[in-house]
Amino acid sequence: MIEILYQLDEHLLFISSYQEANQLTFVLKRETKSASCPHCGHLSHRPHSTYIRTIHDLPVGDQAVILIIQLHKWFCNQTDCTTKIFTEKVPWLSPYRRKTKRLEDTLRTIAFSMSCLQAEKVCQRLHMPTSHDSLLDLIKYTSVTEIADPSPFCGH
Template sequence: MRLVGVESRGRTISFAAMTTAPVAACPVCGTSSDRVHSRYERRLADRAVGGREVSIRLRVKRFRCMNHECGRKIFAEPAVGVAARYQRRSRVLTRLLISIGLALGGRAGHRMTGHIAAQVSRSTLLRLVRELPVPEPSRVPVVGIDDFAIRKGNVYGTVFVDMATNKPVDLLEDRTSETVAEWMRHHPEIRVVCRDRGGP
Protein backbone atom coordinates (compact mmCIF):
# COMPACT_ATOMS: atom_id res chain seq x y z
CA MET A 1 0.00 0.00 0.00
CA ARG A 2 1.28 3.48 -0.90
CA LEU A 3 0.19 6.76 0.66
CA VAL A 4 -0.95 9.26 -1.97
CA GLY A 5 -2.15 12.24 0.05
CA VAL A 6 -3.45 13.59 3.35
CA GLU A 7 -6.33 16.01 3.83
CA SER A 8 -7.49 17.67 7.04
CA ARG A 9 -11.07 18.90 7.18
CA GLY A 10 -12.78 19.93 10.43
CA ARG A 11 -12.78 17.00 12.86
CA THR A 12 -11.65 14.47 10.21
CA ILE A 13 -8.26 13.53 8.77
CA SER A 14 -8.48 11.74 5.44
CA PHE A 15 -5.68 9.61 3.99
CA ALA A 16 -5.65 8.70 0.29
CA ALA A 17 -3.79 5.48 -0.48
CA MET A 18 -3.54 2.84 -3.18
CA THR A 19 -2.53 -0.79 -3.37
CA THR A 20 0.68 -1.61 -5.25
CA ALA A 21 0.65 -5.41 -5.66
CA PRO A 22 0.96 -6.34 -9.36
CA VAL A 23 -0.83 -9.68 -8.91
CA ALA A 24 -3.56 -11.10 -6.68
CA ALA A 25 -5.02 -14.55 -6.06
CA CYS A 26 -8.67 -15.36 -6.77
CA PRO A 27 -10.46 -15.96 -3.44
CA VAL A 28 -12.44 -18.87 -4.95
CA CYS A 29 -9.90 -20.96 -6.90
CA GLY A 30 -6.59 -19.42 -5.75
CA THR A 31 -5.32 -18.74 -9.28
CA SER A 32 -2.96 -15.75 -9.52
CA SER A 33 -3.83 -13.01 -11.99
CA ASP A 34 -2.11 -9.85 -13.25
CA ARG A 35 -4.93 -8.77 -15.61
CA VAL A 36 -6.49 -5.62 -14.16
CA HIS A 37 -10.18 -5.19 -14.96
CA SER A 38 -10.84 -1.88 -13.20
CA ARG A 39 -10.28 0.06 -9.98
CA TYR A 40 -12.56 1.27 -7.22
CA GLU A 41 -12.30 3.12 -3.93
CA ARG A 42 -12.86 1.62 -0.48
CA ARG A 43 -13.57 3.94 2.45
CA LEU A 44 -12.28 2.67 5.77
CA ALA A 45 -12.58 4.13 9.27
CA ASP A 46 -9.39 3.96 11.33
CA ARG A 47 -8.25 4.79 14.87
CA ALA A 48 -8.45 8.44 15.80
CA VAL A 49 -5.40 10.72 15.73
CA GLY A 50 -5.29 13.51 18.32
CA GLY A 51 -8.99 13.09 19.03
CA ARG A 52 -9.93 13.47 15.34
CA GLU A 53 -11.64 10.83 13.22
CA VAL A 54 -9.50 9.15 10.58
CA SER A 55 -10.78 8.02 7.20
CA ILE A 56 -8.77 6.03 4.64
CA ARG A 57 -9.70 6.27 0.95
CA LEU A 58 -8.06 3.18 -0.51
CA ARG A 59 -7.84 2.66 -4.30
CA VAL A 60 -8.09 -1.08 -4.99
CA LYS A 61 -7.74 -3.04 -8.24
CA ARG A 62 -10.23 -5.54 -9.63
CA PHE A 63 -8.62 -8.46 -11.44
CA ARG A 64 -9.91 -10.95 -14.01
CA CYS A 65 -9.66 -14.56 -12.90
CA MET A 66 -7.43 -16.50 -15.33
CA ASN A 67 -9.08 -19.84 -14.52
CA HIS A 68 -11.87 -20.24 -17.10
CA GLU A 69 -13.53 -22.96 -15.02
CA CYS A 70 -13.85 -20.70 -11.97
CA GLY A 71 -17.26 -19.22 -11.22
CA ARG A 72 -15.69 -15.91 -10.14
CA LYS A 73 -14.80 -13.95 -13.28
CA ILE A 74 -13.75 -10.72 -11.56
CA PHE A 75 -12.43 -10.28 -8.01
CA ALA A 76 -11.06 -7.43 -5.92
CA GLU A 77 -7.60 -7.66 -4.44
CA PRO A 78 -7.50 -7.94 -0.64
CA ALA A 79 -6.20 -5.06 1.46
CA VAL A 80 -3.76 -7.35 3.27
CA GLY A 81 -2.93 -6.12 6.76
CA VAL A 82 -5.25 -3.12 6.44
CA ALA A 83 -8.81 -4.47 6.44
CA ALA A 84 -10.69 -7.73 6.02
CA ARG A 85 -12.85 -8.31 2.97
CA TYR A 86 -16.13 -6.35 2.91
CA GLN A 87 -15.19 -4.43 6.10
CA ARG A 88 -15.59 -0.66 6.42
CA ARG A 89 -13.07 -0.28 9.25
CA SER A 90 -9.38 -1.08 9.58
CA ARG A 91 -8.12 -4.14 11.45
CA VAL A 92 -6.55 -1.83 14.06
CA LEU A 93 -9.87 -0.10 14.78
CA THR A 94 -11.72 -3.42 14.80
CA ARG A 95 -9.32 -4.82 17.43
CA LEU A 96 -9.82 -1.68 19.54
CA LEU A 97 -13.62 -1.96 19.34
CA ILE A 98 -13.49 -5.66 20.25
CA SER A 99 -11.38 -4.82 23.32
CA ILE A 100 -13.92 -2.18 24.36
CA GLY A 101 -16.81 -4.57 23.79
CA LEU A 102 -15.16 -7.30 25.86
CA ALA A 103 -14.29 -4.93 28.71
CA LEU A 104 -17.42 -2.77 28.88
CA GLY A 105 -20.21 -4.48 26.95
CA GLY A 106 -22.81 -2.70 24.84
CA ARG A 107 -24.11 0.48 26.49
CA ALA A 108 -20.95 1.53 28.34
CA GLY A 109 -18.81 0.56 25.33
CA HIS A 110 -20.99 2.71 23.06
CA ARG A 111 -20.43 5.70 25.35
CA MET A 112 -16.66 5.05 25.41
CA THR A 113 -16.38 4.95 21.61
CA GLY A 114 -17.82 8.46 21.53
CA HIS A 115 -14.83 9.66 23.57
CA ILE A 116 -12.25 8.12 21.21
CA ALA A 117 -13.75 9.55 17.98
CA ALA A 118 -14.80 6.11 16.71
CA GLN A 119 -18.44 5.95 17.75
CA VAL A 120 -20.37 2.79 16.94
CA SER A 121 -23.67 1.46 18.25
CA ARG A 122 -23.93 -0.95 21.17
CA SER A 123 -25.28 -3.64 18.83
CA THR A 124 -22.17 -3.32 16.64
CA LEU A 125 -19.91 -3.83 19.67
CA LEU A 126 -21.87 -6.90 20.75
CA ARG A 127 -21.85 -8.29 17.20
CA LEU A 128 -18.05 -7.95 17.05
CA VAL A 129 -17.74 -9.82 20.35
CA ARG A 130 -20.13 -12.58 19.20
CA GLU A 131 -18.13 -13.05 16.00
CA LEU A 132 -14.98 -13.94 17.95
CA PRO A 133 -14.00 -17.60 17.59
CA VAL A 134 -14.80 -19.75 20.60
CA PRO A 135 -11.50 -20.90 22.14
CA GLU A 136 -10.85 -24.60 22.50
CA PRO A 137 -11.35 -25.86 26.07
CA SER A 138 -7.96 -25.77 27.75
CA ARG A 139 -6.42 -28.28 30.14
CA VAL A 140 -6.33 -26.90 33.68
CA PRO A 141 -5.66 -28.66 37.01
CA VAL A 142 -7.79 -26.33 39.18
CA VAL A 143 -11.32 -25.41 38.05
CA GLY A 144 -14.26 -23.60 39.54
CA ILE A 145 -17.80 -24.83 38.78
CA ASP A 146 -20.96 -22.76 39.01
CA ASP A 147 -24.31 -22.50 37.29
CA PHE A 148 -25.52 -19.53 35.27
CA ALA A 149 -28.90 -18.51 33.93
CA ILE A 150 -29.48 -18.90 30.21
CA ARG A 151 -33.11 -17.96 30.84
CA LYS A 152 -33.58 -16.91 34.46
CA GLY A 153 -35.94 -19.16 36.40
CA ASN A 154 -36.21 -21.65 33.52
CA VAL A 155 -32.96 -22.70 31.87
CA TYR A 156 -29.56 -22.95 33.57
CA GLY A 157 -26.16 -24.03 32.34
CA THR A 158 -22.82 -24.83 33.95
CA VAL A 159 -19.64 -22.79 33.61
CA PHE A 160 -16.11 -24.07 34.29
CA VAL A 161 -13.52 -21.43 35.20
CA ASP A 162 -9.72 -21.71 35.30
CA MET A 163 -8.98 -20.61 38.87
CA ALA A 164 -5.46 -19.47 37.94
CA THR A 165 -6.59 -16.99 35.26
CA ASN A 166 -10.29 -16.49 36.20
CA LYS A 167 -11.21 -17.16 32.57
CA PRO A 168 -14.02 -19.48 31.42
CA VAL A 169 -12.82 -22.89 30.26
CA ASP A 170 -16.07 -24.44 29.01
CA LEU A 171 -19.86 -24.11 29.12
CA LEU A 172 -22.43 -26.90 29.46
CA GLU A 173 -26.07 -26.77 28.38
CA ASP A 174 -27.51 -27.75 31.78
CA ARG A 175 -26.52 -27.98 35.46
CA THR A 176 -27.20 -31.62 36.25
CA SER A 177 -24.64 -33.68 38.14
CA GLU A 178 -24.66 -36.32 35.37
CA THR A 179 -23.57 -33.78 32.73
CA VAL A 180 -20.82 -32.41 34.97
CA ALA A 181 -19.59 -35.92 35.84
CA GLU A 182 -19.44 -36.83 32.14
CA TRP A 183 -17.45 -33.66 31.39
CA MET A 184 -15.01 -34.38 34.21
CA ARG A 185 -14.45 -37.95 32.99
CA HIS A 186 -12.98 -36.42 29.82
CA HIS A 187 -10.64 -34.15 31.84
CA PRO A 188 -8.48 -36.40 34.06
CA GLU A 189 -5.95 -33.56 34.52
CA ILE A 190 -8.25 -31.84 37.06
CA ARG A 191 -6.90 -32.08 40.62
CA VAL A 192 -8.94 -29.48 42.53
CA VAL A 193 -12.58 -28.41 42.06
CA CYS A 194 -14.00 -25.25 43.65
CA ARG A 195 -17.79 -25.09 43.84
CA ASP A 196 -20.64 -23.46 45.72
CA ARG A 197 -23.09 -25.29 48.00
CA GLY A 198 -25.77 -25.65 45.31
CA GLY A 199 -27.70 -28.91 45.30
CA PRO A 200 -26.83 -30.23 41.80
Template sequence: MILADESTYNLQLLHQQKGEGQFSFVMKLLSKNAGCPKCSTLSTRKHSHYTRILKDVPLDDKEVHILLCSNKWFCDQPDCSARIFTERLPWLEAYRRKTKRLEEKLTQLAFSMSCLQAEKVCQNLCMSVSHDALLSLIYRKEVVKSPSPFRRIG
Protein backbone atom coordinates in the same frame (compact mmCIF):
# COMPACT_ATOMS: atom_id res chain seq x y z
CA MET B 1 -1.38 3.50 11.33
CA ILE B 2 -1.17 1.81 7.95
CA LEU B 3 0.81 4.66 6.45
CA ALA B 4 3.94 3.30 8.11
CA ASP B 5 3.60 0.14 5.99
CA GLU B 6 2.93 2.02 2.77
CA SER B 7 5.75 0.37 0.80
CA THR B 8 4.81 -3.14 2.00
CA TYR B 9 1.34 -2.93 0.47
CA ASN B 10 2.22 -0.83 -2.61
CA LEU B 11 0.11 2.06 -1.42
CA GLN B 12 0.43 5.53 -2.83
CA LEU B 13 -0.72 8.45 -0.72
CA LEU B 14 -2.53 10.79 -3.11
CA HIS B 15 -3.92 13.33 -0.67
CA GLN B 16 -4.14 14.01 3.05
CA GLN B 17 -6.22 16.49 4.93
CA LYS B 18 -6.40 17.41 8.58
CA GLY B 19 -9.87 18.61 9.39
CA GLU B 20 -11.58 19.49 12.62
CA GLY B 21 -11.69 16.25 14.58
CA GLN B 22 -10.46 13.99 11.78
CA PHE B 23 -7.66 13.06 9.41
CA SER B 24 -8.57 12.06 5.86
CA PHE B 25 -6.28 10.14 3.54
CA VAL B 26 -6.80 9.26 -0.11
CA MET B 27 -4.73 6.23 -1.08
CA LYS B 28 -4.33 4.06 -4.13
CA LEU B 29 -3.12 0.46 -4.42
CA LEU B 30 -0.38 0.08 -7.03
CA SER B 31 -0.41 -3.72 -7.28
CA LYS B 32 0.78 -5.38 -10.45
CA ASN B 33 -0.97 -8.66 -9.60
CA ALA B 34 -3.22 -10.30 -7.01
CA GLY B 35 -4.13 -13.80 -5.90
CA CYS B 36 -7.65 -15.08 -6.45
CA PRO B 37 -9.34 -15.67 -3.07
CA LYS B 38 -11.09 -18.83 -4.38
CA CYS B 39 -8.31 -20.70 -6.23
CA SER B 40 -5.15 -18.74 -5.24
CA THR B 41 -4.14 -18.29 -8.89
CA LEU B 42 -2.05 -15.19 -9.45
CA SER B 43 -3.72 -12.75 -11.83
CA THR B 44 -2.02 -9.97 -13.76
CA ARG B 45 -5.07 -8.81 -15.74
CA LYS B 46 -6.83 -5.83 -14.15
CA HIS B 47 -10.57 -5.56 -14.61
CA SER B 48 -11.30 -2.20 -13.01
CA HIS B 49 -10.95 -0.30 -9.77
CA TYR B 50 -13.31 0.92 -7.08
CA THR B 51 -13.14 3.05 -3.95
CA ARG B 52 -13.83 2.12 -0.37
CA ILE B 53 -14.16 4.38 2.64
CA LEU B 54 -12.43 2.89 5.68
CA LYS B 55 -11.90 3.82 9.31
CA ASP B 56 -8.69 3.21 11.23
CA VAL B 57 -7.59 3.77 14.82
CA PRO B 58 -7.49 7.41 15.94
CA LEU B 59 -4.38 9.47 15.38
CA ASP B 60 -3.59 12.39 17.67
CA ASP B 61 -7.12 12.21 19.17
CA LYS B 62 -8.72 12.54 15.74
CA GLU B 63 -10.74 10.06 13.72
CA VAL B 64 -8.97 8.56 10.72
CA HIS B 65 -10.85 8.08 7.43
CA ILE B 66 -9.21 6.45 4.43
CA LEU B 67 -10.54 6.60 0.90
CA LEU B 68 -8.87 3.59 -0.71
CA CYS B 69 -8.82 3.02 -4.45
CA SER B 70 -8.58 -0.76 -4.81
CA ASN B 71 -8.36 -3.02 -7.86
CA LYS B 72 -10.57 -5.72 -9.33
CA TRP B 73 -8.92 -8.53 -11.29
CA PHE B 74 -9.87 -11.25 -13.76
CA CYS B 75 -9.30 -14.85 -12.67
CA ASP B 76 -8.09 -16.74 -15.75
CA GLN B 77 -8.33 -20.19 -14.14
CA PRO B 78 -11.00 -21.98 -16.27
CA ASP B 79 -12.53 -24.03 -13.44
CA CYS B 80 -12.62 -21.23 -10.84
CA SER B 81 -16.04 -19.87 -9.87
CA ALA B 82 -14.63 -16.36 -9.41
CA ARG B 83 -14.37 -14.69 -12.81
CA ILE B 84 -13.72 -11.26 -11.27
CA PHE B 85 -12.40 -10.70 -7.76
CA THR B 86 -11.28 -7.82 -5.61
CA GLU B 87 -7.83 -7.48 -4.18
CA ARG B 88 -7.46 -8.72 -0.61
CA LEU B 89 -5.37 -6.94 1.99
CA PRO B 90 -3.93 -8.50 5.16
CA TRP B 91 -4.98 -5.56 7.34
CA LEU B 92 -8.57 -5.44 6.10
CA GLU B 93 -11.23 -8.15 6.11
CA ALA B 94 -13.27 -8.60 2.95
CA TYR B 95 -16.43 -6.45 2.81
CA ARG B 96 -15.49 -4.55 5.99
CA ARG B 97 -15.16 -0.81 6.45
CA LYS B 98 -12.91 -0.85 9.48
CA THR B 99 -9.29 -2.00 9.63
CA LYS B 100 -8.54 -5.17 11.58
CA ARG B 101 -6.78 -3.32 14.34
CA LEU B 102 -9.69 -0.91 14.81
CA GLU B 103 -12.07 -3.88 14.97
CA GLU B 104 -9.82 -5.55 17.56
CA LYS B 105 -9.86 -2.46 19.79
CA LEU B 106 -13.63 -2.08 19.44
CA THR B 107 -14.14 -5.77 20.21
CA GLN B 108 -12.03 -5.48 23.37
CA LEU B 109 -14.13 -2.56 24.55
CA ALA B 110 -17.40 -4.32 23.67
CA PHE B 111 -16.42 -7.42 25.66
CA SER B 112 -15.22 -5.42 28.66
CA MET B 113 -18.50 -3.56 29.28
CA SER B 114 -22.01 -3.27 27.92
CA CYS B 115 -22.22 -2.12 24.32
CA LEU B 116 -24.13 1.01 25.37
CA GLN B 117 -21.29 1.96 27.72
CA ALA B 118 -18.66 0.99 25.13
CA GLU B 119 -20.36 3.26 22.59
CA LYS B 120 -19.91 6.24 24.94
CA VAL B 121 -16.30 5.32 25.69
CA CYS B 122 -15.59 4.98 21.97
CA GLN B 123 -17.01 8.46 21.33
CA ASN B 124 -14.59 9.86 23.95
CA LEU B 125 -11.71 7.97 22.29
CA CYS B 126 -12.54 9.40 18.84
CA MET B 127 -13.85 6.10 17.49
CA SER B 128 -17.41 6.79 16.41
CA VAL B 129 -19.37 3.55 16.39
CA SER B 130 -22.89 2.55 17.35
CA HIS B 131 -23.74 -0.01 20.01
CA ASP B 132 -25.34 -2.14 17.27
CA ALA B 133 -22.02 -2.24 15.40
CA LEU B 134 -20.29 -3.29 18.62
CA LEU B 135 -22.86 -6.05 19.10
CA SER B 136 -22.22 -7.32 15.58
CA LEU B 137 -18.48 -7.50 16.38
CA ILE B 138 -19.30 -9.62 19.42
CA TYR B 139 -21.54 -11.94 17.39
CA ARG B 140 -18.78 -12.43 14.78
CA LYS B 141 -16.29 -13.53 17.41
CA GLU B 142 -15.94 -17.28 17.69
CA VAL B 143 -16.58 -18.47 21.22
CA VAL B 144 -14.61 -21.52 22.27
CA LYS B 145 -16.35 -23.66 24.87
CA SER B 146 -14.14 -24.80 27.69
CA PRO B 147 -15.07 -27.39 30.29
CA SER B 148 -16.58 -25.99 33.46
CA PRO B 149 -14.28 -25.96 36.49
CA PHE B 150 -17.25 -27.10 38.56
CA ARG B 151 -18.47 -30.65 38.30
CA ARG B 152 -22.11 -31.38 38.59
CA ILE B 153 -22.81 -33.55 41.62
CA GLY B 154 -25.86 -35.74 41.79
Protein backbone atom coordinates in the same frame (compact mmCIF):
# COMPACT_ATOMS: atom_id res chain seq x y z
CA MET C 1 1.88 9.20 10.12
CA ILE C 2 2.70 8.04 6.60
CA GLU C 3 5.19 5.52 8.03
CA ILE C 4 2.40 4.05 10.18
CA LEU C 5 0.25 3.59 7.07
CA TYR C 6 3.12 1.83 5.29
CA GLN C 7 3.31 -0.59 8.22
CA LEU C 8 -0.23 -1.65 7.31
CA ASP C 9 0.69 -2.43 3.72
CA GLU C 10 3.90 -1.93 1.77
CA HIS C 11 1.90 -1.55 -1.46
CA LEU C 12 0.12 1.62 -0.32
CA LEU C 13 0.85 4.79 -2.23
CA PHE C 14 0.07 8.04 -0.45
CA ILE C 15 -1.91 10.44 -2.67
CA SER C 16 -3.04 13.22 -0.33
CA SER C 17 -4.41 14.02 3.09
CA TYR C 18 -6.62 16.65 4.62
CA GLN C 19 -7.77 17.58 8.07
CA GLU C 20 -11.23 18.53 9.20
CA ALA C 21 -12.57 19.12 12.69
CA ASN C 22 -11.45 16.09 14.75
CA GLN C 23 -10.80 13.99 11.62
CA LEU C 24 -7.79 13.13 9.48
CA THR C 25 -8.47 11.75 6.01
CA PHE C 26 -5.84 9.98 3.94
CA VAL C 27 -6.31 9.25 0.25
CA LEU C 28 -4.34 6.16 -0.75
CA LYS C 29 -3.88 3.88 -3.70
CA ARG C 30 -2.77 0.26 -3.59
CA GLU C 31 -0.19 -0.39 -6.25
CA THR C 32 0.04 -4.05 -7.17
CA LYS C 33 0.93 -5.84 -10.37
CA SER C 34 -1.06 -9.01 -9.64
CA ALA C 35 -3.46 -10.71 -7.23
CA SER C 36 -4.44 -14.28 -6.40
CA CYS C 37 -7.94 -15.48 -7.21
CA PRO C 38 -9.72 -16.31 -3.92
CA HIS C 39 -11.43 -19.32 -5.51
CA CYS C 40 -8.68 -21.15 -7.44
CA GLY C 41 -5.53 -19.40 -6.17
CA HIS C 42 -4.30 -18.57 -9.69
CA LEU C 43 -2.13 -15.45 -9.86
CA SER C 44 -3.71 -12.91 -12.20
CA HIS C 45 -1.75 -10.15 -13.92
CA ARG C 46 -4.75 -8.83 -15.85
CA PRO C 47 -6.54 -5.89 -14.16
CA HIS C 48 -10.25 -5.34 -14.67
CA SER C 49 -10.99 -2.02 -12.97
CA THR C 50 -10.55 -0.04 -9.76
CA TYR C 51 -12.93 0.88 -6.98
CA ILE C 52 -12.88 3.05 -3.86
CA ARG C 53 -13.35 1.92 -0.25
CA THR C 54 -13.72 4.20 2.74
CA ILE C 55 -12.20 2.63 5.85
CA HIS C 56 -12.05 3.76 9.48
CA ASP C 57 -8.78 3.20 11.34
CA LEU C 58 -7.50 3.75 14.86
CA PRO C 59 -7.54 7.40 15.94
CA VAL C 60 -4.39 9.48 16.17
CA GLY C 61 -4.35 11.73 19.20
CA ASP C 62 -7.79 13.27 19.41
CA GLN C 63 -8.65 12.81 15.73
CA ALA C 64 -10.53 10.04 13.96
CA VAL C 65 -8.72 8.56 10.95
CA ILE C 66 -10.44 7.80 7.64
CA LEU C 67 -8.65 5.97 4.83
CA ILE C 68 -9.99 6.42 1.32
CA ILE C 69 -8.27 3.72 -0.67
CA GLN C 70 -8.37 2.78 -4.34
CA LEU C 71 -8.24 -0.99 -4.86
CA HIS C 72 -8.26 -3.18 -7.95
CA LYS C 73 -10.50 -5.79 -9.48
CA TRP C 74 -8.87 -8.53 -11.53
CA PHE C 75 -9.80 -11.08 -14.18
CA CYS C 76 -9.20 -14.76 -13.39
CA ASN C 77 -7.76 -16.36 -16.53
CA GLN C 78 -8.25 -19.96 -15.42
CA THR C 79 -10.79 -21.56 -17.76
CA ASP C 80 -12.07 -24.03 -15.15
CA CYS C 81 -12.53 -21.37 -12.42
CA THR C 82 -16.09 -20.16 -11.77
CA THR C 83 -14.82 -16.75 -10.63
CA LYS C 84 -14.28 -14.50 -13.63
CA ILE C 85 -13.73 -11.18 -11.81
CA PHE C 86 -12.52 -10.77 -8.23
CA THR C 87 -11.41 -7.99 -5.92
CA GLU C 88 -7.96 -7.95 -4.41
CA LYS C 89 -7.73 -8.81 -0.75
CA VAL C 90 -5.69 -6.85 1.75
CA PRO C 91 -4.47 -8.59 4.92
CA TRP C 92 -5.40 -5.78 7.29
CA LEU C 93 -9.02 -5.52 6.15
CA SER C 94 -11.78 -8.12 6.27
CA PRO C 95 -14.00 -8.48 3.18
CA TYR C 96 -17.04 -6.18 3.13
CA ARG C 97 -15.92 -4.41 6.33
CA ARG C 98 -15.46 -0.68 6.79
CA LYS C 99 -13.03 -0.84 9.71
CA THR C 100 -9.45 -2.07 9.82
CA LYS C 101 -8.83 -5.28 11.73
CA ARG C 102 -6.82 -3.41 14.36
CA LEU C 103 -9.71 -1.00 14.97
CA GLU C 104 -12.14 -3.92 15.20
CA ASP C 105 -9.85 -5.65 17.71
CA THR C 106 -9.75 -2.52 19.85
CA LEU C 107 -13.53 -2.11 19.68
CA ARG C 108 -13.98 -5.79 20.54
CA THR C 109 -11.78 -5.41 23.63
CA ILE C 110 -13.78 -2.41 24.79
CA ALA C 111 -17.10 -4.15 24.06
CA PHE C 112 -16.13 -7.24 26.08
CA SER C 113 -15.00 -5.17 29.06
CA MET C 114 -18.23 -3.25 29.72
CA SER C 115 -21.84 -2.96 28.63
CA CYS C 116 -22.26 -1.99 24.99
CA LEU C 117 -24.09 1.22 25.90
CA GLN C 118 -21.15 2.30 28.05
CA ALA C 119 -18.69 1.08 25.42
CA GLU C 120 -20.43 3.21 22.78
CA LYS C 121 -19.89 6.32 24.91
CA VAL C 122 -16.24 5.43 25.55
CA CYS C 123 -15.63 4.83 21.84
CA GLN C 124 -17.23 8.16 20.91
CA ARG C 125 -14.98 9.90 23.44
CA LEU C 126 -11.91 8.12 21.99
CA HIS C 127 -12.84 9.22 18.43
CA MET C 128 -13.80 5.72 17.31
CA PRO C 129 -17.40 6.34 16.22
CA THR C 130 -19.55 3.24 16.46
CA SER C 131 -22.97 2.25 17.71
CA HIS C 132 -23.83 -0.16 20.48
CA ASP C 133 -25.47 -2.39 17.85
CA SER C 134 -22.16 -2.61 15.96
CA LEU C 135 -20.40 -3.51 19.20
CA LEU C 136 -22.98 -6.22 19.88
CA ASP C 137 -22.37 -7.59 16.37
CA LEU C 138 -18.64 -7.72 17.08
CA ILE C 139 -19.34 -9.74 20.21
CA LYS C 140 -21.84 -11.97 18.44
CA TYR C 141 -19.50 -12.88 15.59
CA THR C 142 -16.41 -13.39 17.73
CA SER C 143 -15.42 -17.03 17.59
CA VAL C 144 -14.33 -18.69 20.76
CA THR C 145 -11.60 -21.01 19.54
CA GLU C 146 -10.25 -22.19 22.84
CA ILE C 147 -11.94 -22.48 26.17
CA ALA C 148 -10.17 -20.79 29.04
CA ASP C 149 -9.29 -22.69 32.19
CA PRO C 150 -12.51 -23.65 33.89
CA SER C 151 -13.46 -21.65 36.91
CA PRO C 152 -13.18 -23.41 40.28
CA PHE C 153 -16.77 -22.34 40.84
CA CYS C 154 -18.06 -24.32 37.85
CA GLY C 155 -19.30 -27.82 38.49
CA HIS C 156 -18.58 -30.45 35.87
